[in-house]
Amino acid sequence: MNLILYYFSIPFWRAEVTRISLFINNIDFTDYRISDSEYKEFKKNGRLPNGMIAPFKQLPVLEINGKIIAQTSAIARYCGKISGMYPTNNNFESAQIDQIIDAAQDINFAVTLSGKDKDPIKKKLAREKLSQIHLPKWFQFLEDLLIENKNSKWFVGGSMTIADLAIWRLIGWLKSGLLEGVPTSIVDPYKNLVMMRDEIYKHPKIKEWMIIKYGKEI
Ligand SMILES: N[C@@H](CCC(=O)N[C@@H](CS)C(=O)NCC(=O)O)C(=O)O
Incomplete structure (x- = not known):
């Protein structure tokens, strides 16, 4: 699975909940930290550095095998499920x-x-x-x-x-x-x-x- 998390280079909860759940459970992902110039571009049209559009023109977004998911909570749950930090049977x-x-x-x-x-x-x-x-x-x-x-x-x-x-x-x-x-x-x-x-x-x-x-x- 190819995972890329796009967010700013800060330890803010919106991104860290996902980054850390993957990292501590040894799940490979790209921790893409948006630069100031990339964010300027993003603000204009919601376009991510990979050329795709973020659905709500907000960050974080997670790219999963070439498809995009937005919203902190949805991303956290997805990554929680694959990392074993969110129950799938309870x-x-x-x-x-x-x-x-x-x-x-x-x-x-x-x-x-x-x-x-x-x-x-x-x-x-x-x-x-x-x-x-x-x-x-x-x-x-x-x-x-x-x-x-x-x-x-x-x-x-x-x-x-x-x-x-x-x-x-x-x-x-x-x-x-x-x-x-x-x-x-x-x-x-x-x-x-x-x-x-x-x-x-x-x-x-x-x-x-x-x-x-x-x-x-x-
Ligand atoms: N409901 C969204 C809110 C995300 C959000 O507010 N992200 C901020 C950065 S921390 C943002 O992209 N702000 C730009 C904007 O809303 O135009 C979520 O849960 O991810």
């Missing part, structure tokens, strides 16, 4: 994973919305609301789901799934300090989220990925 557990990935989409949307206002005062207020109300609410929901799964430190079942990878990388973004008005300590009160995150860092292939791609643990 509909309940797969729906449990879906609800986490959909929550990641909702959180991402709330963050993007809070940064949209051009007026710096309005943006500051939106980011305060995000940090003090919206993110704590979402983190508590996620924390409760982790507590509910008494079997393990993971969101679903007894092993790491694409749900854990997605939230781990989403949290990495939210606590990175790159988001104006969002403190780097934002996740600290949620002990189970922190434990899940720490557990991911113990995975030797994930350590290897970070060193190869980013030169350090991120």
Whole structure:
């Protein structure tokens, strides 16, 4: 199978959930990182470097044997299935994973919305609301789901799934300090989220990925 993932050269959850699920399970793929000039072209007409058109003119997209699939969640599920990080024979557990990935989409949307206002005062207020109300609410929901799964430190079942990878990388973004008005300590009160995150860092292939791609643990 020929797999090519197109995304920017950043460790953002939308791409990392897929890249890492493939990498740590030794599934060959091309990690195509779009350059600035390629993205300029892409913005004009949705054309990818391979000449094909992305269906929603958004990234990430995954090329599978010459055909294109878009949408983070669809791509993550596809790669989760082929890498063994998304169940193919347990509909309940797969729906449990879906609800986490959909929550990641909702959180991402709330963050993007809070940064949209051009007026710096309005943006500051939106980011305060995000940090003090919206993110704590979402983190508590996620924390409760982790507590509910008494079997393990993971969101679903007894092993790491694409749900854990997605939230781990989403949290990495939210606590990175790159988001104006969002403190780097934002996740600290949620002990189970922190434990899940720490557990991911113990995975030797994930350590290897970070060193190869980013030169350090991120
Ligand atoms: N619903 C899409 C959203 C993807 C998305 O917003 N991608 C951003 C980059 S992170 C993008 O391509 N933005 C350009 C645009 O929407 O025109 C998904 O889940 O993949």
